[in-house]
Amino acid sequence: MDDIAQKFAAYLEHRVSGASAVEIFDVSRIHGGASRETFRLRARWRQDGEAVERPLVLRRDPVASLIETERDLEYNAYRAFHPTAVPVPEPLYLETETAWLERPFFVMEQIEGCEAGSPFAPDPFGPLADRIGRQFWTILGTIAAQDPEALGLAGHMEMPAPDKAWARELAHWEKVIDDDELTPQPVARAAIRWLKRNPPPPAQKIAVVHGDYRTGNFLFDADGDIRAILDWEMCHLGDPLEDLAWAADPLWAFEQPDRPGGMIGRKEAVALWEQASGLSADPDRLRWWEIFASVKGLAIWISAGKEYDSGTNQDPVMAFSSWYCTDVHDRVLAERLEALAAEARL
C-alpha cells in the first residue's frame, strides 16, 4: 500500500491545480468484484493556503478482469449520472497513462458511513428492506427514463436499433460462453436456442442499461437511504428491461424468489420501476429478459472459471462465482426451460 500511496500522491500533486504537500493515508484495498482493483484512501494537501482533505476511491485496471470492459466507459457513466437524480459518487479523474500506477485508473469520491448488502445473505437489509427496496426499484426506473443523448452517452456507446438490442446482447454473451467454457454447457445452450427462437418485441426505447444493477452494487446508510449506485463497468445502451430482469434474478435474492434482491415483493418492485421509467414491464417481454439474465450470468461465471483455471486471475471470488453462481443459474434455467419445452408441445 505504501507504494500506491506514494505514487498516487505524486499523481494528485500533478493533477490538482495548486496542490502541494500531498499525503495519502488509510489506504486499503476493498472487494469490488474482480473487474478492477479498488482502493479506499484519504488524501490531504494544501491548496491556496488552505488544508484540504478528501476521502477517495481509486479504481485501477487489473492484469485480467472478470469482464473485459473499458474503464473510461464506467467513468463516463458516473460523469453522466452525477448531475441527475440517480445517486452516484462524484467522478474526479480518469487517467489512461500507465506511467503513474502501471495501469489506467480513475478516481472518485468515497461515500463514507455506508454499506452494501450481500446478495448471499438471507436478510441483507433487515428492517430497512422496505425503505431501501422502494428506492432501489425507483432509481432503476429513473435510469431507464433518462435520454442517452441528453446525458452525453450516445456518442460514447453503440446505439442499437430497438429491434436489434436483444440480438446484440445475446450474441455477445454467447461468444463469451463459446470462448471460455471449460466443460459443455447443455443448459446454457438450450437457453440460447430458446431465446433465438422466441425473440422479444422491439425495445420500447433504447435506454442506458447499467448492466449490473443489483443487491451488492449500491451503498446505503444507517437511515436506509441509497447513497450511491456503483459498478457501472457493464453500462451500455439497450433495452431497459435487461436491467430490470438482471436486478430481479433469483441469484441476488438468496432463496427469496418472492423478494427480488432481498427487498420488497416482486409486484411492487415492478410497479415502482414502471412508474419511474414511464415504461411497461409486460410479463412476456420480461420473461425473455429474465431467461437472458440467467444466460448472461452463466457467461460471466463461466468466464470467471476460465480466468481462475488459466491462472490469469486467482482472486477467490472468481472460483466462488464459477462454482456457486453457475450452479444456481443452471438450476434456475433448467426449471424454466423444462416448463417452456412442455408448453411448446401442447
Added chain:
Amino acid sequence: MKPDLVKVMNGTFGTLLFEIGPKLGTDYSSGSVNLMGLLLLLGAEEHERAADTLFQDNRDLRALFGEAAGIVPDVGLRGRLAAAAAETDASLRISALTDANDGLKTLLVEVQAYLEDQAEPWAGPLEAKVWHVLRANLERRKVTFPSLG
C-alpha cells in the same frame, strides 16, 4: 490418510473464518480469506461426492442415449447414441470420469437441439426425459453453503 480430507478441509474453513479472517484488519484480506475458507468447505463436499456424482451422471446419460437410439430416425445420430450408450467407465479417477462426462454432455447438447426441431409425437416424451435426466444431474451437483451475513 487420517484424519480424512473432508474433516481437514472443514476444519481449515473454520480456522480461516473464525480465527484468522477477523484478525486481518482490512476488508479485502479478511474478505478473501473468508472466501478461501468457503471454497474449502465447498471443496470438501465435492471431494466426498464427485466420483459418485459423475458415475451416476454418466450411467443415466448412457441409459438415456440407449433409449433414444431406439427412437430417433436420424441414422447418424442413432449410431452416435448407441455407441455412447455402450461405453463404460473403466476408471473411477475424477479426471477420467469427467472426460467421459464431457463427451456425453457434448452429445446431449446435440440431442436436445435435434429434438427441439422435431414435431412428431415421439419427440415430446423423449425431450421431457432429457430434461428430467439433466435436472437430476444438476440436483446431484447442487452447491450448498451457509448464508454469508
